[in-house]
Amino acid sequence: MNLVRRLVRWSIAAYAVLACTNDPYPSTDAPVKVLYRPFDEAPKTLDPAVAYTTTAHDISGLVNATLLEYHYLKRPYVLVPGLARAVPTAELRGAQTVYRFELLSDLIYQDDACFGAHHGGARTRPVTARDVEFELMRIADPEVNSPALEPFAHVVDLLAFRQRLTALRAADPAVAVLPVPEQYARARRIAGVAVTSDTVLELALAEPYPQILYWFTMPFTAPMPWEAVAFYDGQEGRPHLADHPVGAGPYRIVEYDKQSRIVLERNDNWHGARHPEWRAPGTVFPVDVPAEDLGVTVPNTTPGAPLPFIERVELRREKERIPAFNKFLQGYYDASGIVKESFDKVVQNDRLSPEMSERGIALRKSVEPAIYYVGFNMDDRVLGAPGGNRAQRLRQAMSLAIDAEEYLRLFLNGRGVPAQSLLPPGIFGFEPAYRNPYRTPDLPRAKRLLAEAGYPGGIDPATGAPLRLTFDTGDTSAEGRLNYTYYINSWRRLGIDVELQATSYNRFQEKMREGGFQIFNWGWVADYPDPENFMFLLWSKMSRKANNGPNTANYSDPGFDALFLRMKAMESGPKRLSIIREMRRRLEEDCPWIPMFYPEQYSLYHGWLHNVKPFGMSTPQAKYYDLDPALRAERRRVWNRPVLWPAFLALGLLLALVAPGIATFFRERQ
Amino acid sequence: MLAYVVRRVAYGLVTVVGVLFLLFLLFFTITAPDDVARKALGEKAQQEQIDQWKRLHGYDRPLLPGPGHVRDNMLVEHFRRMLTFDFGRSDADDTVILDRIKDGAVPSILLTTPLFLVGLCLGILLSLFVAFFRETYIDRTGVFLAVLGMSLSILLYIIGAQFLVGKLLRWFPISGYDPDPAVVWRFLALPVVVGILSSLGGNVRFYRTVFVEEVNRDYVRTARAKGAGDGRVMLRHVLGNAMIPILTNVVMAIPFLFTGSLLLEAFFGIPGLGSMTVDAIDNNDFATLRTMVYIDALLFILGQILTDVSYTVADPRIRLE
Numbered sequence: 001m002n003l004v005r006r007l008v009r010w011s012i013a014a015y016a017v018l019a020c021t022n023d024p025y026p027s028t029d030a031p032v033k034v035l036y037r038p039f040d041e042a043p044k045t046l047d048p049a050v051a052y053t054t055t056a057h058d059i060s061g062l063v064n065a066t067l068l069e070y071h072y073l074k075r076p077y078v079l080v081p082g083l084a085r086a087v088p089t090a091e092l093r094g095a096q097t098v099y100r101f102e103l104l105s106d107l108i109y110q111d112d113a114c115f116g117a118h119h120g121g122a123r124t125r126p127v128t129a130r131d132v133e134f135e136l137m138r139i140a141d142p143e144v145n146s147p148a149l150e151p152f153a154h155v156v157d158l159l160a161f162r163q164r165l166t167a168l169r170a171a172d173p174a175v176a177v178l179p180v181p182e183q184y185a186r187a188r189r190i191a192g193v194a195v196t197s198d199t200v201l202e203l204a205l206a207e208p209y210p211q212i213l214y215w216f217t218m219p220f221t222a223p224m225p226w227e228a229v230a231f232y233d234g235q236e237g238r239p240h241l242a243d244h245p246v247g248a249g250p251y252r253i254v255e256y257d258k259q260s261r262i263v264l265e266r267n268d269n270w271h272g273a274r275h276p277e278w279r280a281p282g283t284v285f286p287v288d289v290p291a292e293d294l295g296v297t298v299p300n301t302t303p304g305a306p307l308p309f310i311e312r313v314e315l316r317r318e319k320e321r322i323p324a325f326n327k328f329l330q331g332y333y334d335a336s337g338i339v340k341e342s343f344d345k346v347v348q349n350d351r352l353s354p355e356m357s358e359r360g361i362a363l364r365k366s367v368e369p370a371i372y373y374v375g376f377n378m379d380d381r382v383l384g385a386p387g388g389n390r391a392q393r394l395r396q397a398m399s400l401a402i403d404a405e406e407y408l409r410l411f412l413n414g415r416g417v418p419a420q421s422l423l424p425p426g427i428f429g430f431e432p433a434y435r436n437p438y439r440t441p442d443l444p445r446a447k448r449l450l451a452e453a454g455y456p457g458g459i460d461p462a463t464g465a466p467l468r469l470t471f472d473t474g475d476t477s478a479e480g481r482l483n484y485t486y487y488i489n490s491w492r493r494l495g496i497d498v499e500l501q502a503t504s505y506n507r508f509q510e511k512m513r514e515g516g517f518q519i520f521n522w523g524w525v526a527d528y529p530d531p532e533n534f535m536f537l538l539w540s541k542m543s544r545k546a547n548n549g550p551n552t553a554n555y556s557d558p559g560f561d562a563l564f565l566r567m568k569a570m571e572s573g574p575k576r577l578s579i580i581r582e583m584r585r586r587l588e589e590d591c592p593w594i595p596m597f598y599p600e601q602y603s604l605y606h607g608w609l610h611n612v613k614p615f616g617m618s619t620p621q622a623k624y625y626d627l628d629p630a631l632r633a634e635r636r637r638v639w640n641r642p643v644l645w646p647a648f649l650a651l652g653l654l655l656a657l658v659a660p661g662i663a664t665f666f667r668e669r670q
Numbered sequence: 671m672l673a674y675v676v677r678r679v680a681y682g683l684v685t686v687v688g689v690l691f692l693l694f695l696l697f698f699t700i701t702a703p704d705d706v707a708r709k710a711l712g713e714k715a716q717q718e719q720i721d722q723w724k725r726l727h728g729y730d731r732p733l734l735p736g737p738g739h740v741r742d743n744m745l746v747e748h749f750r751r752m753l754t755f756d757f758g759r760s761d762a763d764d765t766v767i768l769d770r771i772k773d774g775a776v777p778s779i780l781l782t783t784p785l786f787l788v789g790l791c792l793g794i795l796l797s798l799f800v801a802f803f804r805e806t807y808i809d810r811t812g813v814f815l816a817v818l819g820m821s822l823s824i825l826l827y828i829i830g831a832q833f834l835v836g837k838l839l840r841w842f843p844i845s846g847y848d849p850d851p852a853v854v855w856r857f858l859a860l861p862v863v864v865g866i867l868s869s870l871g872g873n874v875r876f877y878r879t880v881f882v883e884e885v886n887r888d889y890v891r892t893a894r895a896k897g898a899g900d901g902r903v904m905l906r907h908v909l910g911n912a913m914i915p916i917l918t919n920v921v922m923a924i925p926f927l928f929t930g931s932l933l934l935e936a937f938f939g940i941p942g943l944g945s946m947t948v949d950a951i952d953n954n955d956f957a958t959l960r961t962m963v964y965i966d967a968l969l970f971i972l973g974q975i976l977t978d979v980s981y982t983v984a985d986p987r988i989r990l991e
Contacts, residue, residue, distance in 0.1 A: 259941030
């Protein structure tokens with residue numbers, strides 16, 4: 001009897017030990033529609049006026065509803081109303097351009113403790129146009145440090161408000177400790193932001209700037225309750241606003257542990273949840289589903305259904321890419337990129353491998369609205385404008401020696417589209433048929449141009465030796481070195497000797513600011529889908545050296561500038577296209593950049609995740625996603641059965657190895 | 671002994687002052703505050719924003735004391751903060767560093783305590799085992815495996831275990847952490863096993879040497895002659911007499927249980943202090959980094975004092991004077 005009892009006890013203990021599982025989630029969550037995603041580093045801030053990274057927007061964009069949104073499915077991108085009733089149109093009032101935003105009525109914020117502190121225990125309050133004005137004043141506030149200041153500098157009186165506020169704080173230190181709304185009131189409101197009622201806000205711009213509307217799709221301009229700014233100050237155990245956003249979006253944060261887990265749940269106060277009968281844009285799945293998405297991404301039952309489908313969004317921290325990818329393959333993350341180390345296993349002949357297809361995984365590719373390029377310092381006497389025609393020919397020759405397609409194949413598994421101009425696909429002005437005469441590799445022509453530049457065979461007549469140039473980078477990694485060696489070898493075929501100068505990133509930035517460089521490479525990801533957001537990268541006013549702007553090549557061409565200023569405020573149409581073509585022509589001849597490639601995103605999605613369409617802009621799309629938790633649980637169960645026999649085998653081998661030795665030892669000793 | 675401890679503490683304080691000076695030189699004079707600010711604020715930051723960041727983080731003060739700023743300078747502020755344990759805010763994300771240390775200590779201790787205790791017991795038992803069977807193939811195989819084990823990088827253990835145990839055998843999650851007591855063991859099991867295995871080779875090699883030396887001593891022969899069994903001889907006499915070298919190894923490690931393991935935490939996604947230190951290195955978060963270096967220095971001094979004191983407990987013949 002004793003033996004039986006002992007056996008049962010040991011069996012239970014053995015089961016407890018062996019009932020191991022690699023499931024990182026509680027079993028109670030299996031039937032729930034939870035979207036699991038990894039993050040490698042928590043955002044530095046979720047303050048919507050400040051946050052400017054994709055990870056931050058992935059979270060704050062779900063918490064903070066914006067006045068406008070992008071249509072989820074249509075390409076090229078189309079603006080649709082969010083909290084606003086309609087997408088405003090420009091209205092000319094004298095010299096000013098005015099946009100009139102009318103907010104939906106009966107909008108309220110998520111429940112939050114900050115409201116109770118100022119409104120007698122209330123958990124929420126209505127969203128008003130004053131809250132949008134407050135957020136615009138925060139963008140202007142130098143203490144907030146908003147990176148969106150530059151585009152909003154077009155708003156009448158905004159920069160003057162900023163100066164008034166600074167002067168007020170400097171003149172009287174007592175002002176600086178007053179509640180922020182009071183400080184703003186004392187600095188007098190921004191004249192270009194008129195709130196005419198609780199739901200109407202008029203924005204006056206000193207000059208036409210139609211791109212301002214795109215900024216209203218980003219969390220920067222989402223209504224901000226002043227109570228949240230006052231309450232979440234980091235004092236007395238309260239978190240900072242940077243870690244506790246309060247908004248009126250479809251989700252709210254319920255757990256924010258930057259080191260391990262961020263959890264968002266549906267916000268029952270969101271207007272889509274409170275008023276599904278409105279069927280407002282952005283609160284129901286679009287009904288006008290483009291033909292190419294029907295049956296591919298969107299099940300037939302989805303169009304017109306109220307959002308959001310996902311109950312909870314959970315982000316788990318994964319500092320390393322490979323474990324995160326393996327957990328995706330085990331079914332514990334719903335979507336993933338592809339790690340370089342596994343690319344050949346996942347993608348074969350540019351298609352999903354049979355192994356992945358059998359698991360029901362889907363591959364979706366999308367070219368991002370971004371460009372990577374090699375730039376020349378246009379202030380340099382050898383390569384830049386001071387070098388005149390000789391330098392121009394040299395730049396053209398160097399461009400002809402670089403094969404972007406080969407570069408993509410060698411370093412990015414072909415994930416990218418060779419660039420012909422600075423405008424990527426999906427941006428107005430991109431023409432697939434366009435070919436830059438200096439971007440098809442042609443070594444003989446490059447050598448001819450080099451000779452015309454006065455460097456026959458790459459020899460600098462001043463020294464009688466190969467022309468020496470420097471390539472600056474802030475990437476000191478071994479992988480980076482390999483990368484740059486490709487460029488250097490390409491130019492060596494022309495006889496030019498390019499030396500790599502890899503320094504710390506800070507030192508590199510310093511060199512860029514001071515103009516102490518010759519060649520560099522860089523990238524740009526669009527803030528919004530408009531050619532202005534790319535062309536301004538070569539506008540002389542944006543020069544890095546002169547104005548610390550994003551024109552890192554310090555390119556300056558009055559003709560290009562004049563065309564840019566005309567193009568920037570125009571509606572997209574044939575006139576604008578012809579100006580863009582002329583700008584493109586000037587750039588291809590001047591060649592301040594070697595446009596390299598438009599990066600291509602390869603994303604993997606499990607078969608249980610629906611309604612997924614890659615979206616190049618930095619706005620979260622989780623409210624449109626749907627998933628089938630039963631299918632996910634079943635797949636996870638099948639894919640993750642623990643394999644226990646190796647444990648028993650190892651134990652057996654160990655005993656077999658040791659037991660004879662022990663037996664012999666004792667036998668000999670006796 | 672009290673006088674000895676007081677003297678060691680006084681030496682320790684001098685060392686701390688030296689460490690603080692070195693930290694000041696490393697973190698305040700080599701990298702320009704503008705670069706730290708730019709890293710924190712991002713590429714698009716304007717000079718105005720950088721100046722404000724420096725003001726908020728105290729990097730706008732003069733570096734050294736001088737006329738008009740005898741107390742209001744970075745050197746004095748650095749010493750004040752460190753000596754009062756008011757570490758300020760992270761350069762990377764403005765988190766209060768002391769809060770972050772409090773939050774990170776729990777996962778670190780949960781990881782390192784079982785790793786340390788089980789690793790120590792297992793190391794000693796295996797060493798006693800191979801020492802007992804010395805000069806047999808069990809001993810030789812044990813030594814071979816120990817040398818092999820200590821020759822491999824911990825990175826290989828980590829990646830191998832994640833691939834074999836997490837991916838192929840599917841016994842435990844590959845990485846991650848959940849503080850829920852019902853599931854936290856799932857996430858800690860694999861890093862604990864990896865930590866034990868990676869240190870086992872070195873431990874077995876070291877302890878075996880100590881034990882083999884003791885096993886050949888006269889008192890062991892005497893104990894056997896008096897009829898003591900193998901278990902009693904090994905566990906009581908041999909182990910008891912080998913405590914000094916073991917304590918040197920072990921007591922020194924105890925204070926560092928708190929600071930966690932850099933690589934294990936980073937690779938397994940455990941949000942402890944080791945992981946926090948790696949993040950600080952990645953993000954040029956000098957405020958956090960100098961705090962962790964300072965804490966490590968304090969723990970090292972504490973570990974040395976504890977080790978000395980522990981000798982007197984293990985061997986009453988030792989007197990600290």
